[in-house]
Amino acid sequence: MDPIRNPFAPGAGTPPPELAGRDELRASLHIALERARIGRPAKSAMLVGLRGVGKTVLLDRIREDAEAAGIHTVRIEAPEGRSLPALLAPQLRQALLRLSQVAAAKDYAVRGLRALAGFASKLKVTYGDIEVGIDYDAEPGLADNGDLEHDLQALIEQVGLAAKSANTALAIFIDELQYVEVTQLAALITAMHRTEQRQLPVVLVGAGLPQLRGRMGNAKSYAERLFDFPQIGPLPPQAARRAIEKPLDDEGVSIVPAALEQILVxxxxxxxxxxxxxxxxxxxxxxxxxxxxxxxxxxxxxxxxLDESFFRVRFDRLTPKEKKYLRAMAELGAGPHRSGDIAACYKANVSSLAPTRSSLISKGMVWSPNHGDTAFTVPMFDEFMKRSMPGDDWR
Incomplete structure (x- = not known):
């Protein structure tokens, strides 16, 4: 068949031809954003799930839905090694500049830009990686204490006031949120808590690996009451079939039922x-x-x-000790596995493996669904590890 007409789109965050099985969640977030716009209580949401379930695609589609409804949005990705202020500041500047074009919101937006000037100048000393254009002089005493939790709260509050004056809402979309340091995550949660208390139209929609929920709970104990945490998992069979059949049908191509079931398995x-x-x-x-x-x-x-791209790019970031740990997990199967069972696979001491496990969690390779359990964050990584490190030499 014509390779140019191939409808499927495997890629990092590449939109699929048919976004199947996610309509209910898109609808619930649409309701939350519209409630925020009219000043009604609305919960922010954290989309959590393993690699490859489509969190990024879903995040971007929800953002498109919001923009189509006239809601202002900003979108960032939180890579390892970058501070939250450095990621947020340029995007909030753009949002405030857009809001300043609305006559009713101009004064609040300009004050927000003054808050941003103070925020950036004070926190640049701490984080060093903040680069943002300054459009107005700072207002003394506004978001310029040099304390992230206090200053971010003041800044987001000003953005919320500007959005409210413009009769709109601001939706902040953050991908890979599990990489944000806990102290910075706490500041973000505090800021969102303040906007909820003041009923300001600011909503946070984040996405991250399963450990994000625990990290947010550790950052602020009330996080689980402040946010919804919808679990993004594999598509149910009917939606998975549609994800294959619909793009094929649009190209005038069919697939025999047994072949389709084979793909699903x-x-x-x-x-x-x-x-x-x-x-x-x-x-x-x-x-x-x-x-x-x-x-x-x-x-x-x-x-x-998959071996050369999706799996290999993660494998190549691992140290020899980390590879051995994951190979031991793979020997036990898909998981999750008890720490003692992993250690027993290559006669290691459980306590000596704790730093390796912690490092793998930090790198987003594993997570702990329950105390003492360890599971892969990448589906089918156990099979890849066996292909990459066959035999018993790894022991």
Whole structure:
């Protein structure tokens, strides 16, 4: 079949041709944003889930929905090694500049820009990586204490007042939120708590790995009451079928039921894997309908592509000790696994492995669903580890 017409889109955050199975969550966040706009209580949300479930795609689609409804948005990604003030400051500046174009909100927006000037100048001393254009002189005493928790609260409050005056809302979208340091996360939670108390139209929609919920609870004990934490998991079978069938049908191509079921079994319903198998199956098929043989052929190249990209990019960041730890986990299966069982796999002392486990959690490779348990954050990583480190030499 024509490779140019291949409808599937495997990629990091690349929108799929059919965003199946997420309508209910999109609708609930639409309601929250509209409630915020009219001054009604609205919970912010943290989308949590493993790698490859489509959190980034969903975050971006919710943002598109919000912008289409006339809600102001900012969007950042929180990579390792960058401070939250450095990420937020330029985006909040852009939001305030847009709001300053609304006559009714101009005074509040200008005061927000003055707050931003104080915020950036004081916290640059602490964090060093803040780079933001300054449009107005700082107002003494406004967001310029040099204390992140206090200053961010004051700054977000000013942004909320400007949005309220413009009869709109501001939605802040942050991806990979689990990488934000706990003290900075606490400041963000405090700021959102203040906007809720004052009923200001600011909503935070974040996305992160499963450990995000625990990190936020550790940062501020009331975080679980302040936010919803919808779990983003594999697509249910009906939605997974639609994710494959609908794009094919749009191109006038069909797939035999057994071949479709084969894809569902191989991908376990994970959104990213569905796109990979869909794309490689399209390439493998010579004509419609797509058959089981086509899927079997595609599986070889799909697994190879995952090994060289999705899995390998994470594997290459690991130290030898970390690789051995993950290989021991893989020996036990998909998980989760008890720390003692992992240590027993290569006759290690449990306490001696604690730093390795902590490092893997920090890198976003594993998480702890329960005390003493460890699980992969990347689906099917156990199978990859066995392919990459076969045999018993790793022990």
């Amino acid at each position: 191989l991908t376990q319903g994970y959104a990213y894997f569905l796109q990979q198998w869909g794309s490689h199956t399209w390439r493998a098929a010579s004509s419609s309908p797509i058959t089981e043989n086509d899927v079997a052929t595609a599986s070889v190249t799909a697994v190879a592509a």
